[in-house]
Amino acid sequence: MPLVIGLTGSIAAGKSLLSDHLVKTRGAIHANADTLVHRMYDPNTEGFDRIVAEFGEEVIGDDGYIDRKVIGSKVFGNRERMSALTTAIGDISQMIHDTIDAWHADLPADAIAVMEAVNLIEPGYSEWCDTTWLVACETETALPRLMARNSFTEEEAMQRINGARDWRDRAPAADRIFHNDGTLEDFQAEIDSAIAETKAQFDAGQLPKSRWFDWKREQDELKAAESEQ
Numbered sequence: 001m002p003l004v005i006g007l008t009g010s011i012a013a014g015k016s017l018l019s020d021h022l023v024k025t026r027g028a029i030h031a032n033a034d035t036l037v038h039r040m041y042d043p044n045t046e047g048f049d050r051i052v053a054e055f056g057e058e059v060i061g062d063d064g065y066i067d068r069k070v071i072g073s074k075v076f077g078n079r080e081r082m083s084a085l086t087t088a089i090g091d092i093s094q095m096i097h098d099t100i101d102a103w104h105a106d107l108p109a110d111a112i113a114v115m116e117a118v119n120l121i122e123p124g125y126s127e128w129c130d131t132t133w134l135v136a137c138e139t140e141t142a143l144p145r146l147m148a149r150n151s152f153t154e155e156e157a158m159q160r161i162n163g164a165r166d167w168r169d170r171a172p173a174a175d176r177i178f179h180n181d182g183t184l185e186d187f188q189a190e191i192d193s194a195i196a197e198t199k200a201q202f203d204a205g206q207l208p209k210s211r212w213f214d215w216k217r218e219q220d221e222l223k224a225a226e227s228e229q
């Protein structure tokens with residue numbers, strides 16, 4: 001069985017940098033859940049039709065595709081509208097599960113695969129991965145990165161940062177936390193150390209059970225207690 005890493009993190013923290021480094025140095029297979037989801041609402045799909053019906057034709061860009069910057073401005077920071085978008089897209093969970101199942105079926109036993117997803121922990125995708133990694137950085141680091149990467153104004157960038165879940169909320173479910181506020185060289189060295197240790201444990205059958213399972217059990221217990229009140 002290949003080693004499947006579930007990768008998540010705060011906005012502009014460096015999730016893609018970590019994935020790209022593993023692809024280049026370890027030959028990892030990488031899938032970005034956002035990219036997979038985007039294919040679910042390409043033109044001429046049911047997801048496309050549902051999004052336009054929900055949010056209006058102004059979300060269609062000049063190229064005929066859903067303009068993600070426009071739709072993002074409508075849903076970020078608004079849980080109700082984000083939920084409406086998720087519903088309109090379709091069964092994202094099944095799509096992620098199918099992708100990981102295909103890795104297990106088709107990849108060689110010594111392979112490494114990375115499922116990168118902003119929302120990895122809460123929907124339960126971590127259950128299908130062997131380990132969950134979390135990349136974090138502070139707001140003062142993320143802000144200029146996001147402005148440069150997406151050509152956002154400071155106000156637009158802060159809207160995205162404030163609308164995203166804080167990495168500290170996800171830390172209890174993560175098996176490794178990478179703090180990417182320093183140099184690229186330091187970040188890459190930390191990745192190299194982490195993958196070497198994780199792969200050795202996995203190959204030896206000694207990789208600890210993911211902390212996600214204990215986190216999930218605690219969340220379920222909290223919900224059960226709240227429902228009884």
